[in-house]
Amino acid sequence: MASSYRVGVWAHDLFGCFDDVSTCLSTLVCPCVMFGRTAETIGSGNCVICAVSLLVPPVNFVSRMIVRGRIRDSKGIDGSSVNDCLLILFCPFCSLVQEVQECQDMTPSAQSMCRT
Incomplete structure (x- = not known):
């Protein structure tokens, strides 16, 4: 379950993978698709x-660095490129799930299917 939106922080903790089990499993099975959806949601391609x-x-x-940075910028989340780099290197799955969950909270259109 998503926490309320707070300026300056992620709506979902880094290790909040199981806040939404279906998102967690989808990201585990198809990380490329979930990353693509997230990137498209924030306008990164x-x-x-x-x-x-x-x-x-x-x-x-x-x-991954570009997308995570844009998510932070668009939502006013505190952080840095160095922090993003470390998270992507040492905790790639959890950081990707966090990004996906964050973008799902942004707009109803974030739930749309990926175009093929």
Whole structure:
């Protein structure tokens, strides 16, 4: 269950993977699709292109950094690129689930299906 929106902090904790079990399982099974949806929700590109970018090792890290930074910027969440970098390197799954959950809370259109 999502916590109330507070300026300056993530609505879901980093280890709040099980706040929404279906999101957690979807991200575990199809991380590329979930990342693509998240990137498209915040306006960082096409769902399919972003999903494929997650499969290319140097590009996936940069893509994750960009998307996480844009989520923080759009919601006024405190943090830094260094912190984002460390989270993506050492806790990639939990940070991706956190990003997905955060974008699902942004708008009703965030729940839409990925275009193929």
